[in-house]
Each structure stands twice: as structure tokens, then as C-alpha cells.
Amino acid sequence: MSAAVVPRITAVHIDGGDTAWVLGSAGLVLFMTPGLALFYGGMIRTKNVLAMIIANFATIAVVSIVWAVVAYSLAFGPDAGHGLLGTLHLAGLAHPNQQVAGFQLTVPPLAFAAFQMMFAVITAALLTGAVAERAKFGAFLIFATLWVVVVYAPIAHWVFAPTGWLAHRGVLDFAGGNVVEIDSGASALAVALVIGRRRGWPREVIAPHSLPFTMLGAGILWFGWFGFNAGSALASGALASQALVGTQLAACAGLLAWCGLEKLRTGHATTLGAASGAVAGLVAITPAAGYVNSMAAILIGAAGGTISLFACSAKFRGGYDDSLDVVGVHGAAGVVGTLLVGVFATKAVNPGIRYEGLINGGGHLIGVQALAIVVTIVWAFTMTWVIATLVQRTIGLRAAESAEIEGLDTALHAESAYDFGNTRATRLGS
């Protein structure tokens, strides 16, 4: 891609079944973010659970609007040059009947824009896990707004848009191994370093307050991931079916790998391990779901669960409080899955790909996959560091120490998550 491309106005042939599946998938992926709120909310202390939940819900609100106004166009608008960024041609969701540059969609472009909107939402929402129990509410939303424009949209353009420079080199990322998982993992590391550790971490035990909540959230994420991965076929046929089956098998393999390993290492299979392993398996299959067969999906899921188990303890050695392991789960399993696309991708599953993986004799693919990983990590880490520092130095990203001690729920939001007694509050002004 070189000079600016004048958008070609092509009619979109709309298929009813494909449209129904992509719209339904948009709903499934939307539901992942409230699921994430519960998944994360259960892993923190009672005094901060509402702050976590509202941060996720408000991220849905902010990112959806930023996406519609500008970020969708930066990601999927006609290429502005060299595959680096989209133009503002689609800003404000303009030209909804015009084929999206580089695609041969059989769904209305607005269905595609809505589906991709939910990806931007959950990727930004994942960062709440890195700043848990200490971020200011409004400041996080400003950070998320800048982040979607500066970090998410360019990477989505490079990798997801066929006109993007990494996609042009043959990089394969079916549903966001780079764009969602590695991106959020590298960004989580940067923002966790900027905002600093929670008071008392890691000396004090900061344990999950409700693992049943976390398991419910993990179940919602798993359910929503069918839309995430199988919806990324952007059609309701054989490829979506393969992606859905691969997604299921990888989640199962991730769960079993994590629980099996921790049983060997510590003597116990844990519920949090089961949830973490399933999510790590889902993360690992995300870039691969539409390129690999079912047995490869099992291997990829197991690899994701295994690597994440070890990656989650790195924060104690590194001294960074990535509170809910965005780096360890999404970053690490995202890297594993993206590399393994370069091993297992096959035209037997997806005839549309240019390069096959190592087992089919091609070495090129794993090389460009590695390039995409490095580029994504460098861009996401650097730019997130800059944005987070900017917000921290101006309005402050971190909550006051007194609010952190009291708990963000009462200090920032004037609410308590749990009230099991009858002695607590009296009504004012009645």
C-alpha cells in the first residue's frame, strides 16, 4: 500500500444468514465485558468491587462512542498511506452502504462496524485488570479514550484491515491475538508500571473476595468468545463452525493444562486455576481459530494454559503489580497463539490464506507472525506509557491514598457492594 487510496464505491451483496450471525456475534462480544467485570470483580477486595464493575460498564459507553465518532474510521477507513492508518472517511459511521476497503463483506458495513466496536470495548476494558483497586474513575475513562485512538485503532488497522501494513505482509490474526490480546497485555504492563503498585502489594495478601463471581464471569467470557472467534469469520458457514469448535477445544485444553499442572506443582487443582486456564486457552486460540484444525486447537489451548501459569508469577519477580494478570494471561497466551498460527495454519481449513505454517513446509508465516508480535508489543507498550504518564501528570490516574485505604466504592462512588446487616445506614433529609 503506497499512496492514499481513493475509496472505491462498490455495492455490498448482503447475505441474510451472514448478517444474522455477525449481528448476533456483536451481542455475544458485547456481553463479554460485563462478564469481565464479574471475572475481575470477584478477584479483588469487597471495598473495590463496584469501582471495578462501573469502570467496565463505563468503558463500554465511552469506547462505543469514540469508536463510532472516529476510531472505527482510523482502523477500517480507506488507507491513508503505507498501511499505517485509516482516513476519516468513515468517521461518524459515514458511508454505511459502501464496501469497507479491502474486504468482500456479505454483511452490511454497519454490522461489521458494530461487531468490531465490541472488540475495541473489551480490549480497553481488559486494562481495568492492570490498574485494579487504585485507578480514578474519570481519569481511567479519559485514558481509555486516548488509548483506543492512539493504541488500538492503529494496531487494528495494521493487522485487521487487509490494507494494513502487517496484514499486507501476510500476518494472520483471526480474531485478535495481536490486536486484542498482545495489545492489551503490553499496554497493561505499561499502565501498571506508571500507576504503581497497590498499597501493601505484594507483602499483604490481596485475595479474591468472591470466586463464584469470578467463575460466573469466566463462563460469560467463554460463552461470548464463540461470537468473538466464530463471528470473526464474518459469515455463517463452515469457517465459523471450525472456529467455534476450535475455540471450545482450546478452552477445554487450557483448563485441563492449568489444573493438571497446578495439581502437580502445589497439590491442588483450584477454581481460579480452572477459570484462568480456560481463558488462557481461549486467548491462545483467538489468532488461530479460523486457520487451524481441531487437533491443533487442542495443542494451542494447552500451550496457552501452560505458558500463562508460569507467566503469572513473573510479576512477583519483576515487581510490577499487574493486579489481575493481564500480562500473564492475555499477553503471554496471545504471544503463544500468534506464534503457533505460524506453525499450524493450513489452507485445508482456510483456503484464503497466502502462507501456511511450518508443519506444511512454510517458514515465512512464523517470521511475519513474530514481526507482528514485536511491533504490537513495542507500539502498545510505548504509546500506553506515554498516554498513562500524560494522564497521571495532569489530572492524576491514581486515586488518593485515603481513597485507596477506605476503598474506592465508598470513596469514589458513594456506594457499598454488600450490606448484610441492619445497623448500617440512616436516610438523610427524609
Place this chain on the structure above:
Amino acid sequence: MKLVTAIIKPFKLEDVKSALEAYGIAGLTVSEVQGFGRQKGHTEVYRGAEYKVDFVPKIRIEVVVDDGDADGVVGVVVKAANTGQIGDGKVWVTPVDQIVRVRTGEKGPDAL
């Protein structure tokens, strides 16, 4: 024997427990309580209606010690729980008539 009761800020529990262990106490009991002193509570808002929450969450620590250790234990708790801010809590000492270890039936200081 004396019962030392302390009301402290919840986030100071770890510091107080570590300091008491270092002092050499044999055990303690902790409960989550709520109450008020000079520190005021906070306001909560539900669909526009404001509620005053008068009672502040606190931690109550109870330690039974030999007579000679009471002042020392009080000193350890006061030092470890102090932040200089309002709401740091109170420590008081009360006499204990008898104490029995349930498992062995030992009585008095032997049961500590």
C-alpha cells in the same frame, strides 16, 4: 491475667499482627466490627437518595496476657496502629479472673 482489647483501622491489622508476633504473644482473636468515635462516617447515594453511614468498619483485636506483659502489649499495638490521623482507634486493658485451655483443662497462665 489481663485482656488487652484494641480497636484499630482495618488496613493496620497486618502491621499490628506482625508486631505482636515479634513481641512474642501466643495467640490473638480478631473480629470485624463497626462503630464510631470522633471519626465520622460517610454518605452513600442510591438513585439520588442520600444515606448517612455512621458506623465505620474497624478491627477488634483481643489478646489475653500475663499481668506483666499488658503494658508491653499495649505499647506494641499503639505504636503499630498509629497513623496520626483521626480514627486510629483505642486500646484498653481489663482484668481476667480465669482462663482454661479446652483441650487439656490447664488453668491460669499455663493456659495462655
